[in-house]
Amino acid sequence: MNTNIIVKEIFYESPEYYLELELRNEVLRKPLGMNLYDQDLSTEKNYIRIAAFDENQQILGTLILVPQENGVIQMKQMAVRESAQGMKIGKKIIQFAEDLIISKGFSKIILNARKVALPFYLKSGYEIQGDEFQEVGIPHFKMSKIVK
Numbered sequence: 001m002n003t004n005i006i007v008k009e010i011f012y013e014s015p016e017y018y019l020e021l022e023l024r025n026e027v028l029r030k031p032l033g034m035n036l037y038d039q040d041l042s043t044e045k046n047y048i049r050i051a052a053f054d055e056n057q058q059i060l061g062t063l064i065l066v067p068q069e070n071g072v073i074q075m076k077q078m079a080v081r082e083s084a085q086g087m088k089i090g091k092k093i094i095q096f097a098e099d100l101i102i103s104k105g106f107s108k109i110i111l112n113a114r115k116v117a118l119p120f121y122l123k124s125g126y127e128i129q130g131d132e133f134q135e136v137g138i139p140h141f142k143m144s145k146i147v148k
């Protein structure tokens with residue numbers, strides 16, 4: 001399956017953008033009893049967006065990047081379709097994102113990791129910063145990675 005995975009940058013209000021929203025809602029919001037479309041998504045207009053697709057153009061994973069100040073960029077909304085989890089798609093998306101981040105001149109990546117996803121980020125070289133906190137009603141940790 002993995003040999004035919006395409007990871008690419010996608011753009012606000014493109015056809016792929018609406019697939020991204022659907023996947024985020026399925027993987028990150030509905031299991032918490034929430035609805036992504038209840039929030040004001042226009043605030044995400046200038047974010048950098050990455051998605052993974054299979055050979056049938058089905059979306060399998062997504063990640064958004066939010067530029068901050070001083071060379072820092074935040075990763076948000078990392079999600080892989082449930083039926084495709086554990087197949088290294090998340091890893092491919094992170095690798096693609098880090099290459100893009102470096103090419104754009106950022107030097108530090110920050111993110112709020114769900115506690116259940118900590119091992120995934122630790123394996124990609126992200127370090128825990130500080131204590132556990134709650135976000136969307138579930139435990140999280142701040143993590144970061146210096147890239148160059």
Ligand SMILES: CC(C)(COP(=O)(O)OP(=O)(O)OC[C@H]1O[C@@H](n2cnc3c(N)ncnc32)[C@H](O)[C@@H]1OP(=O)(O)O)[C@@H](O)C(=O)NCCC(=O)NCCS
Nearest residue numbers: 078079080085086087088089090091113114116117119120
């Ligand atoms: C967390 C998530 C993004 C990981 O993506 P994935 O495609 O399933 O992960 P990969 O197959 O690329 O895994 C990469 C490595 O991390 C490990 N890993 C991934 N998720 C893990 C988990 N929950 N617990 C332990 N290890 C995990 C894999 O075993 C693999 O290790 P290896 O390289 O030694 O074989 C995905 O499972 C997901 O969307 N989960 C639900 C939503 C979520 O929690 N998102 C994160 C929000 S912060």
